[in-house]
Amino acid sequence: MGDMPRIWNETIEAHRDAVREATINATAALVAQHGLTGVTMSQIAKDTGIGRATLYKYFPDVESILVAWHARQVDDHLRELLRVRDRTAGAAERLEAVLTAYAQAIFHRRAHDNDIAGMLHRGEHVAASHQHLREFIRELIAEAAAAGAVREDAPAEELTVYCLHALAAATSLPDQAAIHRLVQTTLTGIRTGIRK
Amino acid sequence: MGDMPRIWNETIEAHRDAVREATINATAALVAQHGLTGVTMSQIAKDTGIGRATLYKYFPDVESILVAWHARQVDDHLRELLRVRDRTAGAAERLEAVLTAYAQAIFHRRAHDNDIAGMLHRGEHVAASHQHLREFIRELIAEAAAAGAVREDAPAEELTVYCLHALAAATSLPDQAAIHRLVQTTLTGIRTGIRK
Numbered sequence: 001m002g003d004m005p006r007i008w009n010e011t012i013e014a015h016r017d018a019v020r021e022a023t024i025n026a027t028a029a030l031v032a033q034h035g036l037t038g039v040t041m042s043q044i045a046k047d048t049g050i051g052r053a054t055l056y057k058y059f060p061d062v063e064s065i066l067v068a069w070h071a072r073q074v075d076d077h078l079r080e081l082l083r084v085r086d087r088t089a090g091a092a093e094r095l096e097a098v099l100t101a102y103a104q105a106i107f108h109r110r111a112h113d114n115d116i117a118g119m120l121h122r123g124e125h126v127a128a129s130h131q132h133l134r135e136f137i138r139e140l141i142a143e144a145a146a147a148g149a150v151r152e153d154a155p156a157e158e159l160t161v162y163c164l165h166a167l168a169a170a171t172s173l174p175d176q177a178a179i180h181r182l183v184q185t186t187l188t189g190i191r192t193g194i195r196k
Numbered sequence: 197m198g199d200m201p202r203i204w205n206e207t208i209e210a211h212r213d214a215v216r217e218a219t220i221n222a223t224a225a226l227v228a229q230h231g232l233t234g235v236t237m238s239q240i241a242k243d244t245g246i247g248r249a250t251l252y253k254y255f256p257d258v259e260s261i262l263v264a265w266h267a268r269q270v271d272d273h274l275r276e277l278l279r280v281r282d283r284t285a286g287a288a289e290r291l292e293a294v295l296t297a298y299a300q301a302i303f304h305r306r307a308h309d310n311d312i313a314g315m316l317h318r319g320e321h322v323a324a325s326h327q328h329l330r331e332f333i334r335e336l337i338a339e340a341a342a343a344g345a346v347r348e349d350a351p352a353e354e355l356t357v358y359c360l361h362a363l364a365a366a367t368s369l370p371d372q373a374a375i376h377r378l379v380q381t382t383l384t385g386i387r388t389g390i391r392k
Contacts, residue, residue, distance in 0.1 A: 154381065162381050188384060
């Protein structure tokens with residue numbers, strides 16, 4: 001379609017994005033209302049007003065919509081962490097602020113989000129988003145190590161895996177004070193000058 | 197059946213245990229060979245030589261056998277940790293030895309064990325076994341705290357959740373040296389006198 005005017009291509013692209021967004025939003029609403037198993041393609045078509053045939057051109061099944069939804073959530077989450085990073089000065093402070101925001105996000109995640117994540121985590125589609133998150137945290141840890149605030153006797157990659165796993169404990173904690181203690185405990189594990 | 201002789205009841209009980217064991221073992225072997233989705237009740241009946249009708253009296257479906265298998269693994273795992281505890285002197289040393297054994301067990305866990313765990317973790321059947329593990333680690337942490345080796349400014353329950361999550365990072369680590377560093381990093385988070 002090389003002779004299509006660019007404006008027309010952009011219009012089509014915007015339309016496709018809108019259809020995807022509407023589909024994902026309707027699916028999210030249906031999951032919130034009926035749970036993961038109570039969502040069908042027919043119901044999604046009905047709620048969005050998108051014809052079933054059209055819907056199937058975008059997504060072959062409910063799971064593929066949930067995958068797109070989860071990817072969008074992980075992207076939103078990562079963007080929020082980037083914002084936190086960009087407004088915080090100092091390598092050590094940036095790391096602490098971002099890890100705190102990460103623990104908060106895990107703490108506030110809704111139960112059905114966890115169900116979806118549990119269902120999808122073995123899929124490769126999710127692996128890429130998580131790789132971005134890990135890479136992002138790894139850079140912050142490497143910067144804090146270069147600034148002398150974090151240990152350099154273990155690879156930043158290893159400390160990243162430790163931090164992300166330790167902070168996942170936020171799902172089981174009762175309140176903000178416990179989240180704060182968890183972040184401090186986790187950071188204590190990787191800070192310099194505090195090892196025996 | 198109050199008039200059954202005790203020896204007869206014991207014989208029946210031993211027989212039932214043997215049937216359960218054989219079923220679980222055959223299922224584990226089939227999973228190792230064909231993966232989680234390649235296991236059927238018919239195949240299990242065939243491999244064990246137990247009639248299908250009898251098999252269904254013990255387990256209604258493949259998932260219930262996997263649940264029993266996973267429970268047995270968690271119990272074996274817990275017994276091993278108890279042995280490690282019992283042969284180690286000193287509260288701080290006991291905690292370190294047990295957490296090391298726990299990280300090792302996670303590191304050596306086979307990929308299909310993780311699949312099964314992922315599939316089952318939302319079930320209540322598994323929650324009880326994990327509650328035992330958590331309670332066991334919580335006691336070790338409380339003892340180490342009473343001995344002055346672990347912080348007392350956070351509840352032992354919270355530090356337990358932190359340790360178990362942090363050590364789960366062992367699944368992503370490449371070798372024994374990394375596992376050792378992970379255990380030390382995790383312990384650094386909860387030891388006394390090393391917080392700023």
